Amino acid sequence: MSYKGDEHLQSLLSAAGEKRPVSEIKDALRGVNAAPEDLGEPDRWTRLFKTGADPEIIQQLSALKEQLAANENKAPQNRLADLRAEMDKLGVDGFFVPRADEFQGEYVPPRADRLAWATGFTGSAGYAVVLKDKAAFFTDGRYTLQARQQVNAKDFEICSVSEDQAPTPTISPTEWIEKNLPKGARFGVDPWVHTPSDVKRIKEAVENAGGTLVLLDANPLDAAWKDQPPAPLAPAVPHPLQFAGKSSEDKRAELSKLMEDKGADALAVTLPEEICWLLNIRGGDVPCTPFVLSYAVAHKDGSVDWFVDDRKVTDETRDWLGETVRLHPLEDYAAEIEKLAKDGKKIWVDPGSAPVRLEEIISQAGQKPLAEKSPLQLMKAKKNAVEIQGTIDAHIRDGVAVTRFLSELSGQGDAAKYDELTATDLLQKIREEGQHFRGLSFDTISGSGGNGAIVHYRSSPETNQPLMSGPVYLVDSGAQYLDGTTDITRTIAVDNVTDEMKDRYTRVLKGHIQVAMSVFPEGTVGSVLDEKARAALKEVGLDYAHGTGHGVGSYLSVHEGPCGISPRSTTVPLEPGMIISNEPGYYKEGEYGIRIENLVTVVDTGKTDADGKKLLGLKTLTLAPIDRNLIEPALLTDDELKWLNDYHAEVKSTLLPLVEKVDKKAAAFLTAATAPIKKGGDRKPSSGKKFCL
Numbered sequence: 001m002s003y004k005g006d007e008h009l010q011s012l013l014s015a016a017g018e019k020r021p022v023s024e025i026k027d028a029l030r031g032v033n034a035a036p037e038d039l040g041e042p043d044r045w046t047r048l049f050k051t052g053a054d055p056e057i058i059q060q061l062s063a064l065k066e067q068l069a070a071n072e073n074k075a076p077q078n079r080l081a082d083l084r085a086e087m088d089k090l091g092v093d094g095f096f097v098p099r100a101d102e103f104q105g106e107y108v109p110p111r112a113d114r115l116a117w118a119t120g121f122t123g124s125a126g127y128a129v130v131l132k133d134k135a136a137f138f139t140d141g142r143y144t145l146q147a148r149q150q151v152n153a154k155d156f157e158i159c160s161v162s163e164d165q166a167p168t169p170t171i172s173p174t175e176w177i178e179k180n181l182p183k184g185a186r187f188g189v190d191p192w193v194h195t196p197s198d199v200k201r202i203k204e205a206v207e208n209a210g211g212t213l214v215l216l217d218a219n220p221l222d223a224a225w226k227d228q229p230p231a232p233l234a235p236a237v238p239h240p241l242q243f244a245g246k247s248s249e250d251k252r253a254e255l256s257k258l259m260e261d262k263g264a265d266a267l268a269v270t271l272p273e274e275i276c277w278l279l280n281i282r283g284g285d286v287p288c289t290p291f292v293l294s295y296a297v298a299h300k301d302g303s304v305d306w307f308v309d310d311r312k313v314t315d316e317t318r319d320w321l322g323e324t325v326r327l328h329p330l331e332d333y334a335a336e337i338e339k340l341a342k343d344g345k346k347i348w349v350d351p352g353s354a355p356v357r358l359e360e361i362i363s364q365a366g367q368k369p370l371a372e373k374s375p376l377q378l379m380k381a382k383k384n385a386v387e388i389q390g391t392i393d394a395h396i397r398d399g400v401a402v403t404r405f406l407s408e409l410s411g412q413g414d415a416a417k418y419d420e421l422t423a424t425d426l427l428q429k430i431r432e433e434g435q436h437f438r439g440l441s442f443d444t445i446s447g448s449g450g451n452g453a454i455v456h457y458r459s460s461p462e463t464n465q466p467l468m469s470g471p472v473y474l475v476d477s478g479a480q481y482l483d484g485t486t487d488i489t490r491t492i493a494v495d496n497v498t499d500e501m502k503d504r505y506t507r508v509l510k511g512h513i514q515v516a517m518s519v520f521p522e523g524t525v526g527s528v529l530d531e532k533a534r535a536a537l538k539e540v541g542l543d544y545a546h547g548t549g550h551g552v553g554s555y556l557s558v559h560e561g562p563c564g565i566s567p568r569s570t571t572v573p574l575e576p577g578m579i580i581s582n583e584p585g586y587y588k589e590g591e592y593g594i595r596i597e598n599l600v601t602v603v604d605t606g607k608t609d610a611d612g613k614k615l616l617g618l619k620t621l622t623l624a625p626i627d628r629n630l631i632e633p634a635l636l637t638d639d640e641l642k643w644l645n646d647y648h649a650e651v652k653s654t655l656l657p658l659v660e661k662v663d664k665k666a667a668a669f670l671t672a673a674t675a676p677i678k679k680g681g682d683r684k685p686s687s688g689k690k691f692c693l
Contacts, residue, residue, distance in 0.1 A: 003063040012060060016052035025049070028311055029065045031233025033072075034110050036287040038234070039428075040438035040480075044284065047235045047314050075226040079118055080155055083130060086220035092188035094181055094211075095220060096173070096202060097128040102192045103272050103293055104353050106559055107286040110229040114193075114221050120150045123456055127173045128156065134180060138173050141165055141545025142455035145589065149463075162545045174205035183210035190219040191357035196349075196371070199356045215360060234284030236292040236312045238320040239276070243483050243555065245386025248280045248321075251379070252302045258375045259300045265345040267374065268337060269296040270354045273556045274376040279304065279321060282555065283312065288442050289557045290480060295333045297340070307333040334361060341365035350374040377562045380553070382577035387484075387554040388601060391579060391621060394484030395599070397434040399623030399651065400658050401479075402488060404430050406625060406673070407666035415467040415494035420446040420459035423467060423475065431479045441478035441485050441558040448473045452491070452593030455546055455585070471495035472505075472592040472630070478558055487558050487581055488622050489597035493629040503540075504586045505594050505630035510536040511584035512596045513640045515548065515565065516620055516647075519605060521613040526569030526580070533565065533584040536635075542586060549580040552599055574616060578602045582618070594630075598622035623651045625673035633679045641677065648674035 003009075006022045013025065020028075032045045043058070045065075051057040087095050097119075101112030106124050115121060119128050123143040129136050137151045141162030148168065151158050159176065160168045181187060187206045189199060203213045222228060241247060255278070259267060269275050272291040276282055283292030294308035303324040310327055318327075328336065334357065340347055341362045349358050349369040362369045383391070405427045409415045418426065424446045431437060447457040449470020459465075467473050473494045478487035491505065511533040518529055526549065533548040547566030550559045562572045563580055574580075583597030600618040607615040625648065633641065652674040660667040 001059045001063055003060060003067050009057075009060050009064065012054065012057045013050070016050050016054055016057055018050035025061075026064070026068060027230070028233055029061070029068055030230045031311070032065060033069045034229045035232035035234040035285055038284050038439065039432065044235055044237075045233075047237075048233065048311060073227065077224075077226060079224070080130065080135065082224040082226075083118060083221055084132060086223040087130070087132075087188065089223075090188060090216060090218065090220055091186060092214055092216070092220075093185035094129065094131045094177070094187040096187070096189050096194070097130065097221060098193055098198070099124065099126045100193055102355060103270065103291075104195065105272065105286060105289065105291065106557065107289055109232040109286050109293070111231050114219075114225075117225055118221060119156060120152065121147055122150060122458070123147070129173055129177060131180060131185075136173070136176050136180070138171075138176070144168050145454045146457065164545070174201050177202070177205040178208045181206060181209040181211050185209070185211040186214050187211050188214045188216045188220070191215040191360060192355045193219070194356050195353055196351040196356045196359050215356070231309065232285040232293065233309065233311060235314055236281050236283045236308070236317050237314070238317055239280045239282045239555070241280075243386070243390055244280045245384040245390075248278060249302070251278055251280075252298065252304065254379065255298055255375060256300050256302050259298075259348065262348065262370060262372070263346055264348040264370050265300055266340055267298040267348040267376075268350075268354055268358055269298055269374070269376065270350070270358070271374070271376075273553060273560060274374060274380065275306070276556060277380045278376060279306070279325060281317060281320070288440050288480070290438065290555060294330060297336060305336060307336070334358075337361050338365060341367045346370055348372065348374070373562065378572075380556075381551055381560065381563055382575055383554055383579060383601070384577070388577065390483030391485070391554060391599075391601070394436070394479075394481040395486055395621045395623055396654060396658070397436075397481065398431070398479055398486040398488070399655050400662070401427070401431045401434055402477075402490070402624040403655055403659055403670050404663050404666045406490065406492065407663065407669035409467070409473075409492065409494065410669050410673070415473065419464050419466045420448055420451065421461070421464045424459065427475070427477055434479070434481065436482040438480040438482060438555070441480050441487060445474065445476035445489075447475075447593060448494075449592060450590040453587040453589050453591060454593070455587060467494050470592055471497045472501060472594065474593045474595060476595060476597065480555060482555055485553055485555055485558050486622070487552060487597065487599055488624060489583055489595040490624060490627065491594045491596060491630065492627045497630060501592060501594075502630055502632045503635070504537075504542070504588075506632045506635040507536040507540070507542070508584050508586050508594050508596055509626065509631060509644070510636065510640055511548075512582055512598070513643045515582045515584070516598070516600065516618055517639065517643055519615050519617045520574070521609050521611070522575075522616055523573045523613065524616070525571065525573055526563060526565035527567055529565045530567055530569065533582070537584070537586060544585045544587060546585070548584055549582050552579045552581060554579075574602045576602050576604045576616065579621070582620075596626060620647065623654055625651060625670065628673065628677060631677065633677055636679075641679065645676045648676070
């Protein structure tokens with residue numbers, strides 16, 4: 001249905017009780033267009049308007065929404081030149097462009113995708129430093145290859161913060177600033193997009209170069225960005241107790257006790273995932289993570305002041321929050337922090353996640369913040385029994401979907417029917433059939449051949465390859481369900497694989513199994529397990545340039561702190577209830593990539609060590625076959641082979657009854673793919689034909 005005009009829509013809305021004029025409705029719809037599509041409930045955005053469930057109103061709003069999207073114009077710009085012109089107006093000779101936005105999220109809305117606007121880079125980790133006459137771009141080992149493809153080397157010196165990324169030089173942004181910033185220069189940062197920890201490092205580098213760091217009142221990139229999108233607008237909705245497992249009131253009572261113990265009157269909550277967890281709400285402002293972009297202040301009396309665009313908050317959600325959660329405009333947050341500081345309140349601020357602007361406000365009021373990691377990080381990381389069971393249930397449904405997907409690629413010649421993009425679409429379509437499906441937990445990594453060697457590769461029409469372009473295909477994917485978040489990587493043989501590929505795959509598998517079998521005393525940190533994951537690769541001089549595991553939320557971010565498994569995971573002990581990924585890998589540039597990933601949860605084994613410390617272990621949550629055709633059984637120890645066969649037996653017993661109900665071919669595939677493996681080989685030898693599971 002076409003749009004019938006503003007007067008007609010205004011008449012319909014007025015009759016339904018919507019008091020806002022069409023001009024405000026249009027602004028709201030532009031915000032809706034700036035939010036990602038809701039895969040689980042495509043019409044959820046209509047909750048932002050009083051429609052009276054009238055189908056004509058919904059149709060007219062949809063038509064207007066599409067019209068506004070079609071009329072958006074992209075202004076042509078010389079972006080670096082325009083940015084430098086705005087820098088000059090503010091009197092700075094350099095400017096730091098992080099990937100993060102004001103909310104320090106992995107995913108940023110189009111409005112805040114500043115790094116992509118300036119450099120063309122679309123990955124989730126990167127920085128740019130722009131000076132008057134030169135600029136540099138930085139990323140880590142996951143994205144070095146992607147950066148070479150997306151960032152114009154004529155405009156930016158492309159650098160990596162990870163070692164051994166030749167020909168990309170290894171240098172950090174701060175080291176580059178020290179070497180390139182002219183003496184006497186003024187270097188600017190936006191204090192809303194940098195944390196105190198960030199600014200401390202940047203300040204040291206600037207001063208070592210003989211310059212001065214300036215905390216700017218305005219972001220010059222925003223001023224230069226002529227067609228910057230509006231802020232996203234998606235409904236904030238309740239997250240019911242059947243999934244949350246604990247009421248917001250109970251969570252706030254626990255938080256109040258922790259604040260009282262620290263002598264804090266208020267906690268500045270600046271990470272959207274912490275706010276969503278604390279208030280038991282979810283949103284849709286950014287891709288793949290059900291966040292409501294907002295700030296909050298949690299008080300020691302258990303009440304919360306929530307700073308949010310109130311257009312997102314429906315009447316249902318206001319009732320859900322109750323009277324002890326007070327709503328305020330987002331732009332009033334700085335004034336509230338200033339007021340609390342001037343009133344002499346002790347404000348807890350996380351120096352690793354809060355905007356440095358808050359520290360500045362508190363200091364200017366003559367106070368010192370309590371600068372420690374937010375207690376909500378650890379509270380959120382230790383899932384309750386309902387969240388754990390929900391994640392188990394979500395992984396069973398997800399396992400059915402992934403098994404059906406792998407089955408589609410398993411027959412002789414089946415993989416030849418797909419390329420990276422159509423395979424991605426197929427997996428998403430199958431997942432969408434699952435109960436409680438809400439969307440993807442990240443953009444699917446679907447890489448064939450050499451593309452699989454790009455750790456966080458995202459296929460596009462320009463880079464898309466047939467699955468048969470390389471004998472090894474890597475797919476890393478996950479979904480958001482109301483009861484849990486999933487993340488799984490499988491690497492499969494779609495054609496004849498070499499002995500080298502089987503050796504590397506099996507070494508990655510050995511590392512994966514060693515982590516999965518780990519038993520360790522309480523107090524153990526993730527770096528200890530990381531060493532186990534790399535050991536088999538390091539035996540032959542190999543390694544991988546990413547961590548082995550990251551924390552995972554409960555229908556929240558697929559990447560969450562504070563726990564993890566990596567060389568840098570040295571401060572946060574692993575505790576029961578934490579959910580972490582187990583994903584060692586190996587990547588041969590231009591040829592193939594290998595990664596095997598399951599999610600695990602930390603459990604109490606019920607045993608103690610010689611010192612009386614509790615012994616903890618890991619329970620694997622992910623359920624899907626691991627490709628037998630890439631395994632060299634002779635490289636596995638007896639214990640490792642037993643773990644693999646036991647895992648496949650659990651996959652089969654759990655999933656087969658469910659798969660049989662929906663897909664007979666996938667059931668036959670699952671039975672074959674999970675059959676026990678014996679040393680000496682029980683697989684058919686290669687005969688020049690494609691490997692089939």
